[in-house]
Amino acid sequence: MECIEILTTTSTAHSYIGKREIPPGALTISIADEFSKTPGGRYRTEGPFSGEQFREELLLPRFDEAVKQKVKLYVDLDGGYGYPSSFLEEAFGGLARVKKSASLVENTIVFNSTEEPYLVDDVLRYIRDARLK
Amino acid sequence: MKKLWSTAKAKRHVLARQRYTLKHRREYHVRANRAATRFERTRFRLVAPESFSLVSNPDETISFLNRIRTIGEQYDPFIDLSRVKFLSCDAIAVLIAAVSGQSINITGNGPDDPALQQMLVDSGFYDHVRSQTKSSTSARGKVTRFSKQQARGVNGEMASQMVDFARKMLGRTTPDKPTYAVLGEIMGNTFDHASSVMEGQVQWWATVYCDLENHKACYSFVDMGVGIMKSKSFNQRLHYLISTGIRGAAEQLRALLNRKIPSRSGVPYRGKGLPWVYDTCCAGRIKNLAIIANTVYSQPQNGVYRNLDNHFHGTFLYWET
Numbered sequence A: 001m002e003c004i005e006i007l008t009t010t011s012t013a014h015s016y017i018g019k020r021e022i023p024p025g026a027l028t029i030s031i032a033d034e035f036s037k038t039p040g041g042r043y044r045t046e047g048p049f050s051g052e053q054f055r056e057e058l059l060l061p062r063f064d065e066a067v068k069q070k071v072k073l074y075v076d077l078d079g080g081y082g083y084p085s086s087f088l089e090e091a092f093g094g095l096a097r098v099k100k101s102a103s104l105v106e107n108t109i110v111f112n113s114t115e116e117p118y119l120v121d122d123v124l125r126y127i128r129d130a131r132l133k
Numbered sequence B: 001m002k003k004l005w006s007t008a009k010a011k012r013h014v015l016a017r018q019r020y021t022l023k024h025r026r027e028y029h030v031r032a033n034r035a036a037t038r039f040e041r042t043r044f045r046l047v048a049p050e051s052f053s054l055v056s057n058p059d060e061t062i063s064f065l066n067r068i069r070t071i072g073e074q075y076d077p078f079i080d081l082s083r084v085k086f087l088s089c090d091a092i093a094v095l096i097a098a099v100s101g102q103s104i105n106i107t108g109n110g111p112d113d114p115a116l117q118q119m120l121v122d123s124g125f126y127d128h129v130r131s132q133t134k135s136s137t138s139a140r141g142k143v144t145r146f147s148k149q150q151a152r153g154v155n156g157e158m159a160s161q162m163v164d165f166a167r168k169m170l171g172r173t174t175p176d177k178p179t180y181a182v183l184g185e186i187m188g189n190t191f192d193h194a195s196s197v198m199e200g201q202v203q204w205w206a207t208v209y210c211d212l213e214n215h216k217a218c219y220s221f222v223d224m225g226v227g228i229m230k231s232k233s234f235n236q237r238l239h240y241l242i243s244t245g246i247r248g249a250a251e252q253l254r255a256l257l258n259r260k261i262p263s264r265s266g267v268p269y270r271g272k273g274l275p276w277v278y279d280t281c282c283a284g285r286i287k288n289l290a291i292i293a294n295t296v297y298s299q300p301q302n303g304v305y306r307n308l309d310n311h312f313h314g315t316f317l318y319w320e321t
Helices: A002-008 A051-069 A085-099 A102-108 A119-128 B006-044 B058-072 B089-099 B114-122 B156-170 B177-193 B236-243 B249-257 B272-281
Strands: A015-017 A020-022 A027-030 A075-078 A109-112 B043-047 B076-080 B140-144 B206-211 B214-224 B287-293 B296-299 B304-307 B317-318
Touching: A015 B114, A020 B206, A020 B317, A027 A051, A051 A075, A051 A085, A051 A102, A051 B114, A085 A119, A085 B058, A085 B177, A085 B272, A102 A119, A102 B058, A109 A119, B058 B076, B058 B089, B076 B156, B089 B140, B089 B206, B089 B214, B089 B317, B140 B156, B156 B206, B177 B206, B177 B214, B177 B272, B177 B317, B249 B272, B249 B296, B272 B287
Parallel strands: A027 A075, A075 A109, B043 B076
Antiparallel strands: A015 A020, B140 B206, B206 B214, B214 B317, B287 B296, B287 B317, B296 B304
16 A cells, blocks of 8 residues: 555656656655645644644655655645644654654755745754754 | 302412412512613623724723623623724724623624724624624625634634635735744644643634735734733743843743743744744734734834733734735
């Protein structure tokens, strides 16, 4: 089941996220299409579609697969209603904390946001500032 | 044959019956008179300030809102809006939060000024009170009540409905993403600040009003709970503020928004909800942010932080896009 899911999100030749061309074989996540157009808060206790839920159910398995295959994971932030900062921090900063490596996360994930370009810098800051423990 | 009603037994029965009827008829009238007197006696007229706006006239408006609460403990308040000369959409948000869901009988009237009355009708206010006046079908505003069940974290569905409403009214093609993010952040923050006692006991209110002439959407969020400055999580950090010489609620809010207060949990990436909302305002993604929390009034982008004369029971945020 997991294999099928990953296969369906593997890019083919000449596919794009926004204006960015995705190399063949790379993995992708579109948060709006695959998770929710209305993302929630930080933790599951704060309601549905939380950053914690996204990280555990979607981001982490696909990130692990990307690391295993030594390919990039393209994350598309466009298409939804917007992102509370705590959602993004818990998802991507939380991933850096789980993996105990900000550089691994930063070097594996490529973010795209044509609708809110500033989000890319915000997310990269959350990863760098994750204060690994 | 002797007639039945003329027997001693029959006479006693008729007499008893008459006494019983008379007694109950008297009691009915006494009760009715008492109820009528009570209604007249306990109605208390509360006149709203001429400038009815939480953002531009916070002290008088909060004083008026507090009087609804205190008067309501003894009397049935009659809210008189007839003399209002200036009405802002943020005041409508807090008024509906103050009058709705109360166990007391609150009545009232609308502004005499037809333009202000139309604004009240268009705001969606009448969707949440019993009235012969109904909200207009072409309403410019939407009032959203988050029930006690819905006020338990970030409710993206309801936030998206508000953003969609403004998008359609203003004819925009894409939803206002910064506002969705701010609404989500405030909900999470408010939920986080609610004390364990108040958790699940408080309603939230959010309003959007579209100013079509100036092509802007005005948003308000009201939490009639404990308020940030009185919240347990904030007070846990107070010892740090006092040790660094930051005293007074206004200066404490300034320190909070400027990220000068460490997280209470010691986790550096948490406790940044309100500072992030302030950053969003500084970046120009939302405009004219105003925050009222307990005894503090702030327009942070203008550097305005001041203590209020009256205590606002909860937290209020206002912004425009």
